[in-house]
Ligand code: SF4
């Protein structure tokens with residue numbers, strides 16, 4: 648607890664003016680050795696760690712040791728929902744009519760634990776919201792499907808606004824799983840150590856006035872949220888701290904509402920090709 652306070656104080660002094668702070672805490676979903684190792688490493692770094700694990704976990708003794716290190720271990724909920732925005736999420740664990748609300752800066756989801764045989768984890772509902780949109784597109788392999796290659800690669804190797812998916816790596820030996828857990832902890836720790844978030848320079852802009860609310864971009868990208876304004880008009884919204892800037896959504900927009908101020912050469916060529924396919928000639932482009 649004291650070390651967590653020290654981390655918070657250190658992060659507070661690093662906060663740039665106008666920055667959005669990241670809560671110095673992580674919620675880990677999955678009770679395998681990878682998760683337990685990551686939880687131990689992150690709590691040792693002074694972060695507040697909560698771990699959601701099945702009661703039938705084979706790792707009960709290790710879970711008890713984690714609790715002695717101030718890690719809070721939760722039983723598996725009936726449903727789980729993520730609200731809030733990057734840096735400041737609230738995870739709601741629903742146990743029947745009871746709801747346990749956990750504020751957290753990062754969420755780590757172990758896909759292997761989630762997809763284990765007849766595990767009760769499979770009964771969990773990832774309701775609507777960012778995590779729901781991500782989970783709805785995530786196959787048992789732990790990789791997103793139905794998104795552009797560039798975006799898929801980005802998501803797989805990086806974090807997504809503090810949401811970390813841990814794909815199965817086939818490691819059977821305990822020492823390999825421990826190494827995997829340490830690698831995951833390093834990734835989460837690097838994210839939390841930033842202390843604050845700023846809009847990414849490669850993030851796209853979505854002009855809500857041009858947007859027709861068709862939802863095509865949201866079909867491509869789980870980070871785009873369809874919202875409704877006071878008049879009932881539906882429009883697409885992207886949190887710029889979340890957008891990875893892959894550019895996959897731009898060509899999908901029939902209204903030209905999505906723009907990206909800074910693109911890679913490959914992205915510009917891709918956009919030009921899609922514009923030419925729509926019948927425009929090079930001089931118009
Ligand atoms: S560029 Fe578009 S598709 Fe790529 S992450 Fe950002 S919003 Fe999603």
Ligand code: SF4
Pocket residue numbers: 853857858859860861862863864865882883899900901902903904905
């Ligand atoms: S594809 Fe374009 S018009 Fe359709 S919802 Fe997205 S931004 Fe709006």
